[in-house]
Amino acid sequence: MNRLQLMNNTDKTQAASGQITSASLLMFAGVIFMLLMTNTLTAQFYNGSNMTFGKNRVQYHNTIWSFYKFEDFDTYFYLNGKELALYTAWYTQQQLPALERKLETVLDDKMQFVIYNSLNELKQSNIGLAGEQQYNTGGITHILGNKVVLYNDGNYLNFEQQIRAGIADILITQLMYGGSIGSQIRNAALFTLPDWYKNGLISYLSEDWNSEIDNRLRDGMVSGRYKKINRLSGEDAIFAGHALWRYIEMKYGPSAITNIIHLTQLTRNVQNGFLYVTGLPFKELVSEWYTYYYDGYARLEAINPDETLPYRYRDFLSYLRPVVSPDGTELAYATNNEGRVVVWLQQLGSGKKRKLYKAGFSSGQKIDNTYPLLSWHPSGEILAYVVEEKGNIWLYFHNLKENSTQRRVLFDFQKITSFSYAPDGQQLLMSAVRHGKPDVYVFNIAANSHRQITDDYYTDLDPVFFNGMRQIVFSSNRPGDTIRQQDTPDKQPGQFDLFSYDFVRHSPVLQRVTETPLANETKPFFTPGGRLFYLNDGSGFQNLNQAFYDSAISYVDTAVHYRYFFKSQVVTGLTTAMNDYAILPSDDKVMFTALSKNRIRLFRTDIAAYLRQEPEQIPVSAFMQEKMTIGQAAEEKTDALPEPVAQSRRHFVAAMREAVNTDTLAAPNRQKQGGFAIEGQSRMPFSGLMNKDKPSLMAASAEPKRRNYNVEFYYDQLFTQVDFTYINYSYQAFSGGGSPIYLNPGFNVFLGVNLTDLLEDYRISGGVRMNTNLTNNEYVASFSNLQKRLDKQIIFHRQSIEQSTETYLMRTHSHELYYILSWPFSESLSLKGTGIYRNDMKVYLATDQVNLKKPNLYEHWAGLRTELVFDNSRELGMNLYSGIRSKAFAEYYQIVGERTRNLVVVGFDFRHYLKIHRNFIWANRLAASTSIGNNRLIYYMGGVDNWLFPSFNRTTPIDYNQQYAYQTLATNMRGFNQNIRNGNSFAVLNSELRFPVFRCLLQRPINSDFIRNFQLATFGDIGTAWTGLNPYDPKNSLYTSTIENGPLTITVEVQKDPIVGGFGFGARTLLLGYFVRGDVAWGVEDRRISKPVFYLSFSLDF
Structure with missing residues (x-):
């Protein structure tokens, strides 16, 4: 197995x-040859701008x-x-x-x-939580x-x-x-499949076409957003892809789907799969698909709401659950901006609004729009809302008069899907999940207890009290009208109807309020005047309907007998599908949220205007017309068959009356007596689509044996990389300057493996980096325990590097041990602490008799590091992000047993990525750091990270009185060689525009990773490194130049601007799996522009 x-x-x-060709192999061989010609390189381990960030999971x-x-x-x-x-x-x-x-x-x-x-x-789980970013993208296989x-x-x-x-x-x-x-x-x-191909195919296979998908596609088609399918991502790619696969099935038959999939796999080309099956080039096929849907939607006359409320509408910002206070003066609603949730309270008269609650961060995880839930107290003085926070379900009560808020935890439920106040204000009516069952509950606020109404696996939603507290109306997909306890799951019908439960008699026999086999009725709401409002998607658009509870004389004998029924009609015949709504009792208007132009907006419209519509004026979508036609044909075929004598046909009924129900259970096949039809609501066809009560298929089999989960590890990633970097965990020892500071040790091969358990709570990593001389190999092993909120990790790292001077050749063997603790405050913010031990053994190589006699040197360093990390970024593509990544850090190192030798480093790195259009972004980075203590860290400014052929500026003086112990780079500073500035402090600002050319311009699937990830960039850098308190401090070593000539030493004061800058342009792409960057930059020093410098590097981000 x-x-x-x-x-x-x-x-x-x-x-x-990318796809491997002979030309690419020759190019790769040429690059490898050039790298092998370089000398043995020293390394540094704190990789300039290659900082690690990362998101978190919080286990409560x-x-x-x-x-x-x-x-x-x-x-x-x-x-x-x-x-x-x-x-x-x-x-x-x-x-x-x-x-x-x-x-x-x-x-x-x-x-x-x-x-x-x-x-x-x-x-809260660790599933899908990515580890530290890999700056070398090649040779990684995700299992x-x-x-x-x-x-x-x-x-x-x-x-x-x-x-x-x-x-x-x-x-x-x-x-x-x-x-x-x-x-x-x-x-x-x-090859890699486009998002619309795979995710759209999954959606097509897993979900039938319905009103929600149809309305999402309509919005994308009419707005023109779906015209270029290869530019779509996220949910847009899913809906457009689903529609394309559906179109292919309708035109070419179901077998075409399977043939396209298999031919795509065989040819490793998305376009060929479609071409061989449909006979059309992909571009022409997509054009036909777009025309088919666009023309179909354009033929339907749009009926839009009267007024769009003047709020700020943005992508990913959703307006949710508007509720109006009973007196009509206050509006409460919620917003969700990529996971940042806010509850708002607004005065309808003045328009003033304020925040009652806010929580969450933009984390890139799936957005949960099922919370917050809002409901007004009948008095209008208290707004209650339910949220999920820190692993619990919280019920909040905000008192408007006292401007105070109380809260309590709802322990007994796994999920609350809706709730509303009872007319007495002492109870809440809830649809909630317990033990996997979504049922209806009555919650007593004072006693903090609940009473269960239904107890089965059918989905019960949106319960409300009606007729005082005598009846409960709720939406459910149950096939029958009798409440029965279910201990095992059963098949779920696809359509939702409204049901009524007698709260006085507690009868298990429900009364149907609606019965529409082709439509869904959801979210009932009763006004004090006795009008029932609910949402119905029978026209293909989710519109507001209303029903009046009424009675008429049924017959007269010794007394007058009445029958009770609902008069029903469509309230809003719109082509904009409603999500949530609120009735304004004072002026007979409705507020509602709906999707329009890819954004969830808040609308207001007049109910009275739509009540004058004739039934034939109400628009019906092409999808619903097709569904009705199919349903009618199926029903006619069913009607042609002789009906069983023992069964009579069920009415299209909305049965509901007060205090006339019987307490006996209805027999499954017995026709209900005294059914009450909804007047004014036409009968929907195809009643044969209704799901009948069926026995559970699981009831016949015994429950399987329950087993305990034990941790087992599985392969997660394999690394087989041609690499040009060391594994970075610490700084490089100070070498005295005068030679390039490399972020790459030359050509080497890295072999590694990542293991994880099923729940991804435990992770094991190991790897070896083999140098070309097979002597200075590097090894790393780590173990992470992420099961609880406090994350733990231990890392062992061994490496050897060689350092040469005019008199000796030294090899340093370093053994490092790190113990890392991380405490996440949220999914985006965490505090990390690291304990560090490092042992350096410095061996003089026997190049001559003098070095042969030199003893080995040993140094034992101990250190502590703390980091505050924030990361809410989202990946838009290779080296393309949106959001913020930042880190503030402090480090302390001490040689064991020597108090006079220590090093302190503090700094920060802040990065902001702004999406300009689709995947075109503007990236900015501000970073600074300084070192203090008896020993210092020197920063060499200039060049880029992982520069393959670096040069070192030997004219910039180094202040050796600073007692430097370690060295690193301050990058990026393009337009210069390394060491255009140096010191124990630095600050730099980088700004880039990154434009993925072909992803934005091409309208066909891109098979080549080289083309798909090709980017053009224009950039600017500005910064400096210095000694002293600030760059303009006279003690800055930049202002002093020392000239030695025999016995004479001359010190010259130099006037220079410490600030340098650079600008230029470049290209980036993925070559054989490796992200290659080529930049040309001009440096600006003392207001003079220098000659351009070319950089070839392997790295991501800045």
Whole structure:
């Protein structure tokens, strides 16, 4: 059995490497030849601008994991997750064979489903947490395993979609890259699939076309955003890709999908796969696809809201859950900006607003828009909101009069999906998840206790009280109208209807409020006047509907008998799909959030204007018209068959009346008596699509044996790199100047491996860097324990370097031991502390009799390092980011037993990446550092990181009175050689514009990594290094020049501007997996522009 695992099924990045040709091999051989011709190089270990940053995961609770073992997969879970694990097993047994048939392949190895009770708890895990950035990008193979990560958001339909997507992802990856390590190493180097191809295909295989996808595609098509599919990323790439695969299926048949996938794998070319199957060049195919959807959406007349509220709308900023106070004077809503959550309170009259709550950071993880949840107290004096914070669910009460806030933890639930106040203000009505079941609960605020209403696996959402506190109306996908306790999962119907529960009699027989086989009814809301509002997507757009509770005379005998019913009608016949809404009771208007031009906006519209619409004026999407046609044909076919005598056809019913229900359980096949039709609502076709009650398929089998999870390690990454750097952990010993300070030791080979366990809590790394002389090899090994909040890591590092002078040749063997503790405050901010021990053994090589007699020298250094790291950056592509990365650090080193020899280093590095357009970014870096103590660290300013052929400026004086013990580079300062300035302090500002040329310009899939990652850059650098208090201090060694001529020593005071700068342009790309940079820069010193300098380097970022 193959025991290899991947980092995360949602983060499978293949090793970047271009397609190998004879020309590229010759070019690579030429580069290697030039590098082999260089001399043996010394090294430095604190790599200039190559700082390490990184994000964190914060664990608030410890979990004990178990798993169930099956033939084709295992399901891993922890406390309160058993039901999810069993449901996953049951559903996978149904879906795996179907997806294997559809893709015409079989699963090579067992899958591992890792199941979390909520997205909040998944975010606490270490799965998908990247390690330190690798500045050498070549030769890294990410081992793609069979791990699927799932979480429960309170909706089992979404949970099922995750399972299907995970299975599809594994099967597609297996088809494209193989299952063995050898095939993955070989195939990952040949081609990379575009986002829209793989992620769109996964979406197509795991989710049927629906109103949400149709509306997202409509917004992208009409706005023109989807016209160039290869430029899309994230969710846009998923929706556009899904639509393209659907178009191919409709035009060329289902078999075309499988043929394209297999031909793509065989030819290692995305365009060829489409060309051979469809007969059309990819560009022409995409043009047809775009025209098909665009014309279909353009034919429908757009009916938009009256008013867009004047808020600040940006990408990734979502407006959520507007709620209006009962008196209509206050509006509360939430915003989520890439994970930064704020609850706002605004006065509708004056427009003034203030923040009630804020939390979170932009971390790049999946954004959770299920929180915060908001609800007003019936008095309008208290706003309650529910959030997930620090691993718990918190219920907040904000008192507007007292301007005070109280909170409490809701311990008994894994997830709250919605809540609302009861009319008495003493209870809350919740839809919540306990033990994997999304049910309805009544929560007593004073007693801090709850009462369970439903107890099954069907998804119950958005409960509200109606008719005082006599009835509860909620949305559910349950197929029947009777509440039955479920101990095992069952099939989830796809459509949501509204149901009513008698809260007075507690009858298990529910009354249907709606029954629409082709539409979903969600988010009911009752006004004090007795009007029921809810969302309905029967037109293809999620619009506001309303229903009036009414009665009429049914018949008269000795008394008058009444029947109760709802009159229903569409309120807003818009082509803008609503997400959340709030009714303004004073002026009969509705506020709602909706997607428009790729942004979630807040709208306001008049209800009365739309109530005058005739039914035929309400727009219906082409997708819904097609769905109705198919449904009607299926129903007509069903009607042609003779009906069973024992079963009568179910009405399209919305049954609801007060105090007339019976307490007896309805028989499964018995027709309901006294059904009450919704007047004004037409019957939807294809009632045969309704899911009937079915016995659980899992009930017949015994629960599998529960096993304890034990840590086992799997291959995560393999390194087989041609390399030009040392492993950097510390500084290089001061060599006296006069020769280049290299960040590369010449040509060498690095072999390494990373191991991790299934949950990625424990990580083992090891590697050896073999020098060409096989003498100065370097070794490293590390072990990380990330299971709890306090992360621990221990690193052992051994290296040997040679240092030559005019009189001797010395080899230094250094053994270093690091113990690192990291405390994360959030996903973006952490504090690190490192204990350091270093042993240096300096050996004089026997070049002559004098050196042969010299004894070896030993130095024992101990040190401490502390770092405050912030990183909320997002990767947009190779060497392309958005966000902020920063670090402030302090280090102390002391030779053991010698108080007079110590070194203190403090500094910071701040980087900001601003996205200008798509992947075109503006990157800025400000860095500074200084060293104090009896010994100092000298910074040589000039050049770039990992410069392959560096030169050293020997005219800039070095102050040897500073007692330098170590040396490093202050980069980047392009336009100069190394040592244009030096000193024990430095400051530098770098600014770059990075433009990925072909990714922005080409409209076809790019197979070559060389072309896809090709970037043009223009840059500017400014900075200085100095001795003394500041660069203009007269004690700065820059202002003193010493001339020695025999017995005479002349000291000359020099006038120079300490600040230097440089500007230029360059190109970067990925060559055989290695990120190669070529820059041409002009230096500016004393207001004079120098001759250009060319830099060839291997590095990322600045």
